[in-house]
Amino acid sequence: MANEYGADQIQILEGLEAVRKRPGMYIGSTSTTGLHHLVYEIVDNAVDEALAGYCKHIIVEINKGESITVIDDGRGIPVGINHKSGLSGVEVVFTILHAGGKFGGGGYKVSGGLHGVGASVVNALSTWLDVKVKNGGKVYEQKYERGHKTTELTVTGECDVNETGTTVTFQPDPEIFEDTTYDYKILKQRLRQTAFLTKNLRITLRDLRNEEEIKEDVFHYEGGIKEYVQYLNKGSEPLYSDIIYCEGQKNGVYVEVAMQHNDSYNDSSYSFVNNITTPEGGTHLTGFRNAITKVFNQYARTNKLLKDSDPVLSGDDIREGLTAIISIKIEEPQFEGQTKQKLGNSEARGAVENVVTEQVTIFLEQNPSVAKTICEKSILSQRAREAARKARDLTRRKTAMDTFALPGKLADCSEKDPSKCEIFIVEGDSAGGSAKTARTRATQAILPLRGKILNVEKAREARIYDNAEIKTMITAFGTGIREDFDISKLRYDKIIIMTDADVDGAHISTLMLTFMYRFMPELIKQGHVYLAQPPLYKIEKNKKVWYAYSDEELNNILVEIGRDGNNKIQRYKGLGEMDAEQLWETTMDPSKRILKRVVMDDDDASELNVTFTTLMGDKVEPRREFIEENAKYVQNLDI
Secondary structure (H helix, E strand, O other): OOOOOOHHHOOOOOOOHHHHHOOHHHHOOOOHHHHHHHHHHHHHHHHHHHHOOOOOEEEEEEOHHHOEEEEEOOOOOOOOEOOOOOOEHHHHHHHOOOOOOOOOOOOOOOOOOOOOOHHHHHHHOEEEEEEEEEEOOEEEEEEEEOOEEOOOOEEEEEOOOOOOEEEEEEEEOOOOOOOOOOOHHHHHHHHHHHHHHOOOOEEEEEEOOOOOOOEEEEEEOOOOHHHHHHHHOOOOOEOOOOOEEEEEEEOOEEEEEEEEEEOOOOOEEEEEEOOEEOOOOEHHHHHHHHHHHHHHHHHHHHOOOOOOOOOOOOHHHHHOOEEEEEEEEOOOOOEEOOOOOEEOOHHHHHHHHHHHHHHHHHHHHHOHHHHHHHHHHHHHHHHHHHHHHHHHHHHHHHHHHOOOOOOOOOEOOOOOOHHHOEEEEEEOHHHHHHHHHHOOOOOEEEEEEOOOOOOHHHOOHHHHOOOHHHHHHHHHHOOOOHHHOOHHHOOOOEEEEEOOOOHHHHHHHHHHHHHHHHHOHHHHHOOOEEEEOOOOEEEEEOOEEEEEOOHHHHHHHHHHHOOOOOOEEEEOOOHHHOOHHHHHHHHHOOOOOOEEEOOOOHHHHHHHHHHHHHHHOOOHHHHHHHHHHHHHHOOOOOO
């Protein structure tokens, strides 16, 4: 009998049941990304209080057992009865979706929590949640379990009559999340960014999970986004000491922009709306780009830095080596697309363009040496870009004329469906030879590279096309780079970087990831890039063989099989030490191998840029500081 479909089969989800049923719709995923998103939702509510001028300090604590406490000194969630619902303001905020002061224009003029679902969603996805509100000399408290209240809002204590604020403590639900362990570094990066974007707001992050080693970081920036630009430029050499700063309000849009050029070749512009990142830009970013393109061209022409016969400087020329923060506050942001990552408000474009044009023009007139430095860099960029275009066109023509355009060293696979294919980028001819013998010819391609590829962080695009190893990779992948990039032409679903498990191997992997991040970022964003994990050790005993991928795994194996004179342990120094059979068993066999997917979160774009610049740029001191700070996290040379 066929299943009937009628009114009785339509499931009605009461209250927050819908959130627990489909959590991904509200927080993106139930992975570690979604887990950390819970913290951001509560913090963003506190930031809304800061943007409204009431909150000065936010404290975020990771407690034992992975619960989170967020404390703010804002006005405190209203405790009175909401006449529409008959519930207290606290219960409305924590149990009803799309409820709160950010709807209707009464509570907040601007809001970071753009969807208004933060507190209630966190409540629904937590095993338990406890909220305390200080207001009117009293402390109010209410408790919940998986979105349902277990106590009424009651007075549990007294406080100073002038003391206000909200404290929320919650325990993420292991029934919902794949892993409930918080990463201190992830929270640190996000909270630092929030503090930069909210001038004078103090944010304290504490990790209380280990009593013997309590971590704490305090973020407080009186200079706001000007200090943000200085932070982002720490791995590069600024071309001038000033931070160009613009601030103003037009058509109800508050505009704040900070910018400075450095000696790199990258455009590092980041845009925000009400403190929330907009990875795909939008009208505010368009307004900024239009303004600086127009202003610098006018200045260069007027001051004869560009001759009448010279072509205009493109936006790309002017933005080479630019670090910029474009931050706007707007009462009713409108977003385009499914992901809501691109601003669509038309008034934002005009407001940013107006403020930036006016104030950058004044700055250039008052600082002619800085203006000349920027224009001269832009003109050099224009010439280099033309050289790169000629090199790119030459590469295209050669490819079009050569019917066998794939590089000779590539051992391609026979399968024509890219979704079934993978390519191993292998360090050295020796390992490449073993990999070619070991592979499954139908679906696995092998591309051996000689030595270390060019560090693209220190090179303009024209040099990329002169580098044989990089040209080989570009041709093999099939997508092209930069403006020519087309993901639909990708020839392999998986691009697997397979290098030795040592310092040199880690460096080669980093060089390749730097190239992909700067010239083919969509490969990483769409999850096509992986790191192979070759074993560190081979253990033999009584004609049986084990492989260990870390020191810890080696110790576990030795405990299991016994430590005695019959154990034969080999420490692999490189892939070339393995024969084809061993390489297949340990690193290439899809049923046994370990691959690490390289991921890239748009929320962390500025931090990622800092990391690559620090590791691969010219300045030594920031790199030394980075290594010293992160060395304690390294267990072995496996990457």
